[in-house]
Amino acid sequence: MTGDCPLCLAKGVELRHSHFMPKSLYALFRTGDLEPVRFSRDAIYPTSKQEKDYVFCADCEQCFNREGENWIRPLLPDVGGPFPLRNRLLKQAPVRVLRPSSAASSGVVK
Numbered sequence: 001m002t003g004d005c006p007l008c009l010a011k012g013v014e015l016r017h018s019h020f021m022p023k024s025l026y027a028l029f030r031t032g033d034l035e036p037v038r039f040s041r042d043a044i045y046p047t048s049k050q051e052k053d054y055v056f057c058a059d060c061e062q063c064f065n066r067e068g069e070n071w072i073r074p075l076l077p078d079v080g081g082p083f084p085l086r087n088r089l090l091k092q093a094p095v096r097v098l099r100p101s102s103a104a105s106s107g108v109v110k
């Protein structure tokens with residue numbers, strides 16, 4: 001399917017049939033016979049369906065894989081397993097600390 005890529009704005013390019021959420025993450029949401037739960041405006045139900053659509057061009061899709069999914073997936077936990085990303089974050093100093101009163105009064109989290 002051809003179309004316009006909303007990320008790089010390329011016109012009339014081949015669009016990839018992409019998962020909305022990385023395919024490798026679906027396994028994280030299953031335990032035993034239980035499927036992930038889908039929430040919509042009209043219904044809530046378990047489903048094994050993986051949402052996909054033709055949205056991004058091959059270059060942008062590769063960017064998501066290379067710069068996102070490929071490095072983050074090994075840092076996420078399997079059910080009951082270690083959570084390497086959490087462990088890394090706990091070792092880092094915060095970039096910025098907001099006092100609860102200042103964040104609440106401004107209504108903006110910076």
Ligand SMILES: [Zn+2]
Pocket residue numbers: 005006007008009010056057058059060061
């Ligand atoms: Zn693109």
